Amino acid sequence: MIVVKDLYKKFGDLEVLKGINCHIKEQEVVCIIGPSGSGKSTFLRCLNRLEEPTSGEIIIDNIPVTGDKTDINLIRQEVGMVFQRFNLFPHLTALENIMLAPMKVRKKSKKEAMEIAEELLAKVGLTDKRNSYPEQLSGGQQQRVAIARALAMRPKVMLFDEPTSALDPEVVGEVLTVMKTLAIEGMTMVVVTHEMGFAREVGDRVIFIDDGYFLEEGTPDEIFNNAKNERTRAFLSKIL
Amino acid sequence: MRWDFIADILPRLFKASILTLELTIAGISIGIVIGLIASLMRISGIKVLSAVAKAYVDFFRGTPLLVQIAIIHYALPVIFNYTPVAIVSGVIALGINSGAYVAEIFRAGIQSIDKGQMEAARSLGMTWGQAMRYIILPQAFKVSIPPLGNEFIALLKDSSLVSIIAVEELMTTGRLIMGRYPLVAEIWFSVALIYLILTSTIAILVNFVERRLQIGDSGQRSV
Ligand SMILES: Nc1ncnc2c1ncn2[C@@H]1O[C@H](COP(=O)(O)OP(=O)(O)O)[C@@H](O)[C@H]1O
Ligand SMILES: [Mg+2]
Numbered sequence: 001m002i003v004v005k006d007l008y009k010k011f012g013d014l015e016v017l018k019g020i021n022c023h024i025k026e027q028e029v030v031c032i033i034g035p036s037g038s039g040k041s042t043f044l045r046c047l048n049r050l051e052e053p054t055s056g057e058i059i060i061d062n063i064p065v066t067g068d069k070t071d072i073n074l075i076r077q078e079v080g081m082v083f084q085r086f087n088l089f090p091h092l093t094a095l096e097n098i099m100l101a102p103m104k105v106r107k108k109s110k111k112e113a114m115e116i117a118e119e120l121l122a123k124v125g126l127t128d129k130r131n132s133y134p135e136q137l138s139g140g141q142q143q144r145v146a147i148a149r150a151l152a153m154r155p156k157v158m159l160f161d162e163p164t165s166a167l168d169p170e171v172v173g174e175v176l177t178v179m180k181t182l183a184i185e186g187m188t189m190v191v192v193t194h195e196m197g198f199a200r201e202v203g204d205r206v207i208f209i210d211d212g213y214f215l216e217e218g219t220p221d222e223i224f225n226n227a228k229n230e231r232t233r234a235f236l237s238k239i240l
Numbered sequence: 241m242r243w244d245f246i247a248d249i250l251p252r253l254f255k256a257s258i259l260t261l262e263l264t265i266a267g268i269s270i271g272i273v274i275g276l277i278a279s280l281m282r283i284s285g286i287k288v289l290s291a292v293a294k295a296y297v298d299f300f301r302g303t304p305l306l307v308q309i310a311i312i313h314y315a316l317p318v319i320f321n322y323t324p325v326a327i328v329s330g331v332i333a334l335g336i337n338s339g340a341y342v343a344e345i346f347r348a349g350i351q352s353i354d355k356g357q358m359e360a361a362r363s364l365g366m367t368w369g370q371a372m373r374y375i376i377l378p379q380a381f382k383v384s385i386p387p388l389g390n391e392f393i394a395l396l397k398d399s400s401l402v403s404i405i406a407v408e409e410l411m412t413t414g415r416l417i418m419g420r421y422p423l424v425a426e427i428w429f430s431v432a433l434i435y436l437i438l439t440s441t442i443a444i445l446v447n448f449v450e451r452r453l454q455i456g457d458s459g460q461r462s463v
Contacts, residue, residue: 050359077365087360091378100374101364146360153364 001026001157001188002047007056009042016042018212020056027186031199031220034209035235040192043209044159047190048072048079061156077105080150084162086142088134094121094145095130098152106153113152120148124178140171144178151182158182160191196240200224208232246426249417250434256413257434263330263409264396268342270335271395272388275342280372282347293343300340306401309333313405330402338395345387349380382453389446393439400435410434 002024009017016039024030032040045051047058049065049072058065065075089097098117102108108116121127124144134142143163150158160179164172176198183189183202193199199206199220206223208216208231216229224240227233281293300308313329353376361371400411408416414431418424 048363050363073365073367076363079363081360081363083356083360085356087354087356089357089360089375091382101366104370104374105365149360150364 001028001061002190003057003059004047005057005059007043007046007058008054009039009046009051010054016212017046017053020212020214022207022214022217024188024190026188028204029183029187029189029191029202030205030207031203032190032192032207032209033194033196033199033223033235038209039212040209041161044081044161044190044192047159048076048081050081073105077153078156080153080155080158082143082146082150082158082160082163084165086134086139086146086166088142088146088149090134093131093133094126094137097134097145098149101149102152116152117148120151121145123151123181124148125174138171139167140174143167143175147175147178147182157188157190160189160193162192162194164193164195194239196224196236208235210235242423242426245421245423246430249427249430252417253410253413253430253434256408256410257438259407260396260399260409260411261438263327263334263399263402263407264392266331267334267338267395267399268388268392270331271338271342271391274336274339275344275346278339278343279346279350282343283350297340297343300337301344305333305337305398306404308337309401309405312336326402326405326407329405330399330407333402334395334399337398338391341391341394342388345384345391346380348387349384350376352383353379385446385450385453389442389450392446393442396438396442397435 002022004020004022007017007020008015020043022030032043034040042051046053047060047065053066056066060075061078063075064070065072088094089100092100095114095117098120099110099113102113102116103110118127118130121130124147126141126144126148129137129141129145134145137145147158147163163179164175167175172195176195179189179191179198180202191198191203201220203220205217206220207214208223208227208229210231216223216227216232223232224236227236278293278296281289282297284290309329312333313324313326317324357375357379358371361375362368366374399409402409403411403415406412410431414427417427421427
């Protein structure tokens with residue numbers, strides 16, 4: 001589903017991604033862990049080209065993401081993204097947040113978009129908040145609306161960039177539950193997270209990134225219980 | 241003070257103030273259109289567009305409006321050989337001048353919107369234009385309302401400058417009355433009073449709109 005070859009990313013002189021290779025299969029849930037500043041967000045943002053890769057190749061669903069001929073907007077329609085700080089549209093209600101992209105990008109009628117939005121709000125358990133504005137919602141509720149907004153495009157892949165890091169501990173669970181449901185339904189997911197419980201339970205594969213390299217990867221059991229690389233072990237001992 | 245004289249001229253000044261208001265409204269309307277375009281050009285990331293917009297803004301903010309009016313009403317007609325109409329020159333000058341200020345207001349408004357908004361919109365597959373139109377500009381416009389109100393008031397006062405090309409607005413009318421009755425204090429205090437009434441009314445209106453929009457944001461609304 002996602003193929004990344006020799007991905008490099010520099011910000012000026014600062015090299016943040018130093019030759020990333022990976023292959024993510026359909027329906028796979030890949031969790032990316034690693035210290036702050038190691039390039040996790042940058043990697044994720046290169047996948048939908050919110051950051052322009054310096055060099056390398058990215059292919060999603062057999063379509064090259066990098067390359068001049070690519071219509072990036074078409075690819076982004078298939079790749080949902082959930083941000084650490086939700087980024088809901090504050091001037092729109094929860095329902096409108098979800099309806100907008102299906103209407104403007106997928107050219108759905110208002111009625112169809114409304115049906116999609118209602119269905120997804122129900123899925124994330126927020127039907128009663130349909131007419132609330134983001135500022136009237138808790139962090140956990142906002143993030144669930146943000147997930148629904150991304151899902152409304154019916155993406156083939158979902159990218160999550162530390163979706164629970166900005167949340168109060170007591171609402172982390174409700175967001176993880178929604179993500180877990182998605183995983184069970186077979187969504188292909190790339191999740192940057194510090195929620196090791198989630199990675200262990202839901203992840204098919206865990207990748208440890210450090211200083212711009214994918215240092216080690218394996219099943220959750222391999223990484224959490226039998227990490228081979230010393231730095232992986234050092235990192236895990238700090239956060240577990 | 242000749243209060244009877246003031247009472248006599250006030251109606252005439254009020255009538256003239258309608259033209260002042262019309263000039264200002266026409267000017268700010270043109271200014272908003274030009275300002276929107278210029279601000280979008282400025283932030284487009286396309287070098288040529290952004291340079292043109294910057295040159296425009298710098299020129300019209302960096303030269304006196306009085307000189308701009310003279311250029312539009314006297315200089316350009318000579319160069320391009322046409323007969324100017326004072327009121328048209330006046331509106332164009334006010335519009336292009338305020339466009340430069342409005343461009344900066346919109347640019348600041350757009351730049352005040354969290355970067356994550358654009359990213360979220362683009363990540364959903366929206367084009368830059370769609371993201372601007374549906375996400376960024378509605379929010380930017382809202383934060384721009386107070387400075388736009390200030391710009392409106394500034395422009396209303398500046399519209400007095402078109403009196404040099406004999407547009408018969410409030411200022412010119414004051415002068416015309418002066419020509420016949422040299423009651424300096426009565427006339428100019430009356431003119432000032434009317435400008436003050438206009439500007440404070442606008443300030444109140446802007447305040448009202450601002451508060452209405454804030455309520456709209458936190459109130460419940462159906463699609
Ligand atoms: N737009 C940018 N410009 C310059 N440097 C950046 C930019 N974005 C990220 N960086 C730098 O790249 C490095 C990796 O950042 P990031 O991918 O956000 O790390 P992580 O998500 O793992 O914490 C950091 O050193 C960060 O300062
Ligand atoms: Mg990050």
